[in-house]
Amino acid sequence: KFIGPTAASMEMMGSKTRARQHMEIAEVPFVPGTSHGLQSVDEAEEVATRIGYPVMLKAAAGGGGKGMRLVGSREELRSALESARSEAQRSFGDNEVYIEKYIVNPRHIEMQILADEHGNTVWLGERECSIQRRHQKVLEESPSPLVDPEMRRRMGEIAVRVAKAANYCNAGTVEFLSDQERNFYFLEMNTRLQVEHPVTELITGLDLVHLQIRIAAGEKLPFTQEDVQIRGHAMECRIYAEDPDNNYFPSPGKITLLLLPSGPGIRRDSGMYEGWTVPIDYDPLLAKLIGYGTDRKQTIGRLIRALNEYFVGGIKTNISLFRRILNDPEFQSGRLDTGYLDRLLAKAPSAEPERSDAGIAAIAAGLFAMLDSAATSSNGTGVSQATPASGWKKAARLENLR
Structure with a gap:
């Protein structure tokens, strides 16, 4: 059995014009x-x-x-x-x-929904998707800095109405455009689980993929709308094989060194590995780096620390872009819209703070330790030995927990 909505629902919502026609009948506000x-x-x-x-x-x-x-x-x-x-x-x-x-300076906000085969549909909170480049999402977070509880409730109820109008089943996302006065309009429905679903999983504590399978097996949703609780804050960075210094052109090639971040509140969804050759034939998405914290400020801090640990050698990535975004005062204050990233990139990047000789030595020592352990990780049988935890990472994480 297919894990997902019916072909009829996908056909209805797959065309934006057909979707608008049905939303007009359902009295859903759209642009x-x-x-x-x-x-x-x-x-x-x-x-x-x-x-x-x-x-x-x-x-x-x-x-x-x-x-x-x-x-x-x-x-x-x-x-x-x-x-x-x-x-x-x-x-x-x-x-x-x-x-x-065209809504000037809109925010792109979407609502995650789940629907079973027994007529039960719930919303699981919004995701702020306004950080975009060339209309492609780059960073997503939940909850949105704009959305208050009343707007969340209204948006969720309309998302459920959209799903019911499409006779929808399984996981889906209803997308909206919102102005700064919290007026919002239906944009489209994505009839699948989206790239950014981990942020919803972290703030709700729900495994959406597991729930998709249970719904496809004919089970009822194991909770009601009243059971859904949003806790903390989550943010996702899409790590692409792109060159920030060359207009974000694709950067295929062999990954020669890979230093991975982890630590408190950090999740990685990734398929890349050291020695892999990134092809040019597909979407340049390499990994998703997701941060979670008790609030937005803590989440940003944890992601910055993780991004400083992240290194992909042999190809170019957009990791530096996320450091720039997360350290930007406008982003930190939550003043976002779909034109934010274009404005940021139009400005000259801030100069990197000078590092002390001791700091440079510490970084060099850490890199050499990683390279040395990688070179000696084979026992002659082609089986890699477990690499001991980095003392530098441990010290940095303890420092950030104070």
């Missing part, structure tokens, strides 16, 4: 625009004039920022529509494009 593909430039101009510029063109079958174009004026519309249709056809085999009002 003003069309609920069908644009037939002509004239229609696009008429709708754009009616709802007002700026507008966003979107591929109906799209995702990951493909087939999307921001249009600021009538003069830009024709070429943007042609470009969006062409990219949508290349990416999805479907050139249907629709139009919606």
Whole structure:
């Protein structure tokens, strides 16, 4: 049996225009625009004039920022529509494009839901996904700095309404755009478990993959909405094989050295290993580094410490980008929107603080110790011996726990 929603639900929500049509019937608020593909430039101009510029063109079958174009004026519309249709056809085999009002400085917030085969549907809290580059999520956190308990309840209830309108079963995510006044609008539904699901697992204590299997086996949800409790704060960094110094171009190649972070409140979901050759043929995602703490400040601190421990040799990664984000005062204060990362990258990076000779010596000693243990880890039979815990890591973690 397939572990996931039915084909009918996926087909309904897989097309953004069909999803908007069904949400209109269910009286779910969504961003003003069309609920069908644009037939002509004239229609696009008429709708754009009616709802007002700026507008966003979107591929109906799209995702990951493909087939999307921001249009600021009538003069830009024709070429943007042609470009969006062409990219949508290349990416999805479907050139249907629709139009919606562009919300200036929005926040991208999504709600995790679970539904069983017996009519029970619950929401499990929101995830803040506004840290994006080229419409691709880079860092996610839960709970959102914007969302208060009342907004969370309203958003969760609407997410459940969306799921029921789609006759949805299993795990899914309902995505919203929100303005800074906490007005939010339905964006789309992802009919699967998403990359960022670990942050929800950490704040709820629920194993979402295990629950997916139990739901597919025909079991009822083992809890009700009233049982769902959100505790602490979680944040996920998507570690990509990208070169921050070369416009984030892919950086394939062999991983020659891998130093992994761990410690209190740190989780790694990863498939990479030392000696692996990262291919250029697929998505550049290497790993997910997730931090958890009692509050947002502690979570940020734990992630910064973990990122300082993380080293991937032989290829370029975006680890340095996360250090920059997490140390940025605007991010730390929670003043976020989907344009945040573009603004940050437009600024010159702050100079790295100078290290003392003693600090440099300590880092060098730690690296040489790791390299030496890697070189002598084989017992001649090709079986690796357990590497002793690093004293440097232990000392740093104890220091950060004070």
